[in-house]
Amino acid sequence: MSIELLAFYFFAFFAVLGALLVISLRNPVHAVLSLVLTFFSMASIWMLLRAEFLALVLIVVYVGAVMVLFLFVVMMLDIKVAAAREGFIRYLPVGIGVAAVMLAEMVALLGVRAMHVAPPPSAAVMGGQANVVWIGRALYTEYLLPFELAAMILTVGIVAAVALTLRRRPGVRHQDAARQVAVSAHERVRLVSMPAERGGNGAQP
């Protein structure tokens, strides 16, 4: 059994384990963290396949951005009040566990990369091009139309989100920062010239 195959089984084991934990853990925060583990393991497997750009994007986009957002949402929804307030110590073992596994995976990955003897032939490698160049070229030539369509789908997402959440309430008092800034000195203080009151009781002309 080659070291590469060994690494694959290692990552695959944790990917499946993470996926199982996502659906079996009671605490949603733990479930999200397990999903992070799954993504991380999958990224490592992609790395083994020499799709290094995609693997990094998976970590940066999914683990770095999407899952953190997800974590925020899960915490904001306050699904399990008691469990969510148990404190830092309670999560620490899980956090350390996930971190340790990720570290082990990374170390293993780097080790595997160092020991690569015969890289598997793939179109990207055989073309003598870097992964990023190859993906970029494919996206903007052959896959131009789907690429643009995907952009339109994102637009639909924004329109849908605005349509479903924006409420135009009339009569709501709110500050208009632009008008506040644009105000001029004589708008702030209105000087009114009033005739001084003359003395005397009712002796007006």
Add this chain to the structure above:
Amino acid sequence: MSWNDLINVLPELYLTGSICVLLLFDAFAGARYRNAMHWLSMLVLIVTALLVVAAQRVGPATAFSGMYINDALAGLLKLFSILAVALVFVFASPYLRMRKLAAGEFHTLALFALLGIMMLVSAGNLVMIYLGLEMLTLSSYALVALDRDSPRATEAAMKYFVLGAMASGLLLYGMSMIYGATGTLSLAGIGATLPMSPHYMLAVFGVVFVLAGIAFKFGAAPFHMWLPDVYEGSPTAVTLFVASAPKLAAVGMALRLLDLGLHPLFPYWQDMLAVLAVASLAIGSLVAIVQSNLKRMLAYSTIGHMGYLLIGLCAGTSFGAAASVFYAIAYVLMSTAAFGVILALARTGFEADQIEDLRGLNQRSPWLAGLMALAMFSLAGVPPLFGFWAKLLVLQAAIQANLLWLAIVGAVAAIISLFYYLRVVKVMYFDSPAEDRTLIATSDASLRWVLSLNALALLALGVFQGPLLDWCLRGITG
């Protein structure tokens, strides 16, 4: 990319640009010019339709390295989708005004969905199929949830979203299997490499999931659970949309995937489709009987109709495929007519969505009752209406393909379903109107005229069905 590519996708390009302009217009001036969104959207639809016709003259061709197919089938489905969306806009306009629903977003999202449909029926690649489908469904989820203050609409949207996301996942999983077996995402390439592929069984495995995704899109049993809730829960204007153009997209997607890409696996998917068809026919015709909500009843009738549509696909011949396309067009025109009558009767605080609500409609508004009766008879498949020819053609295709048993099941289901369609007619004509509720037909002139034209088209296309059938056959055979 060349000029030729751009000319082929000109209708979609124009539609995309117009949607962006409409979006900006609605954001900055929509509140001031109330009806402008409606008329501008109609203008966009008309120009898009003209461009589709113009693009047909340069076809049949593929563009963007096989991603986009511009052929007669795509043109046919696009034109009828545009027609369906135009009907939706006309029928929905008074309803949206009364309910104070976000009319601007309704138009924009429906046009986005139309863009998804047009991309989907022109897709020459698995990626395009998936993206077109996502564009269509994402817009549909938002449309269903548009009435934010209605808990039922929100629930329907949630169900639709969760089940739809799962169906997309299944479809994508199946596509990845097929890609694994053939090593290509292009549908033509899949069709060419599949017979020689050493991973033949992997592709068969993938077909199961792809079919599940297609069946969900159709609303065919046993993937129909979302359909009644979505039809009942969403605002009627949105129900009308969900019941119309997306069905054309579904038939386009099925033909592209099954006929173009997975035809080497025909014996496998034929059996699976037959099971789906029989289940849909059974559920569609039996469960609809016990419904008291008209929209829900029409939802179950949709499931039944999708069963007939699948019978046509099951046949696997070009005649069967043409019959399916014909059926989809017939279904869309029938359902716009039926939902159009509901929309014409709805007013503030009264949805007219119970069958009982139609009691004695004939005494209040004989013309609307007549239109509804026409729609119901056509849905039931009474000769010489449009629906009859559609049913006849798919059953004929099944018999030609030696699927006599399937044709018999279809005929039996048609007879059972006659019961609940006729019940609506009976309620309208033979029951006395309820005293406490008064049915008032809409005074909106364009709705009345277009609805009449739509219902009368069911009769006209029933009598002169030849040209449309020829057009469908030309679309399939190229």
